[in-house]
Each structure stands twice: as C-alpha cells, then as structure tokens.
Amino acid sequence: xxxxDEMGKQLGGALGGAGGGQPNVLQIVQALMQQxxxxxxxxxxxxxxxxxxxxxxxxxxxxNVQVTAEQITKALGNPQIAAVAKQFxxxxxxxxxxxxxxxxxxxxxxxxxxALSGNPQDLLAQGASLxxxxxx
Numbered sequence: 557x558x559x560x561d562e563m564g565k566q567l568g569g570a571l572g573g574a575g576g577g578q579p580n581v582l583q584i585v586q587a588l589m590q591q592x593x594x595x596x597x598x599x600x601x602x603x604x605x606x607x608x609x610x611x612x613x614x615x616x617x618x619x620n621v622q623v624t625a626e627q628i629t630k631a632l633g634n635p636q637i638a639a640v641a642k643q644f645x646x647x648x649x650x651x652x653x654x655x656x657x658x659x660x661x662x663x664x665x666x667x668x669x670x671a672l673s674g675n676p677q678d679l680l681a682q683g684a685s686l687x688x689x690x691x692x
Contacts, residue, residue: 605631625652
C-alpha cells in the first residue's frame, strides 16, 4: 500500500478530497485496501464476489472488463461500502461509482506485465500518470 500512499502525497489532493471536499478515488481505494488486507486482498474479495473475469481482465494485457457500481457493492458487500462512505461523509452510491469507474484502469496500469509486481517507483509513476489523466 505504500506506493498508493506516495501517489496520494504526490498528487496533493489534485483529484479532490484534500481540505474538506469530496474524497478522491485514491483515498477510497486506500480505505478499501485497508479493510481487505491490501490491493491483493481487495482484488481477491472482488473475485470471490463474482467479478473474477473482470479482475482477470484488469490484470491482463487485453481490454478491461467494466463493472457497475451495483456489481462493486454486491461483491464487497453493503456494510463495507457503507463504512467507507461514512468514513468520508459521502453517499455509498458515490463510493461504488468511483470504484467501478476507476479501479479497472488503476489496476491495469499497476499491472503492466499481468501481475501486481515490479519496482514500486515504476508503479508509482504509472499510477500517478493514470490519476492525472482523470483530471481531464
């Protein structure tokens, strides 16, 4: 999780969430990772929740399978989504929407060789680049 912490610091809240606004995608993903034992744990929970093919596509080199907010909520469970929403003072639907819209691309960029591995600095640069792209 350290590389996501570093990305958050480097972006300095560029996606929002810093200073009392809406949470950014990175903050939400970090909270979900903390609840699930890291990114591997979060992905495993999504796989167990029926999104195995989607997660596999995010890690692979082909087209990413998109997921819906409802699929995210079903896979992670209402209590987990509600806890993150409460943590950030937002609606649970907003949490699910942000995760559904952004996690596939984030995981894809963090797994260029089909696995979540490699030099943390490379992952940091790729993840930061991806998140900067969300600002457009």
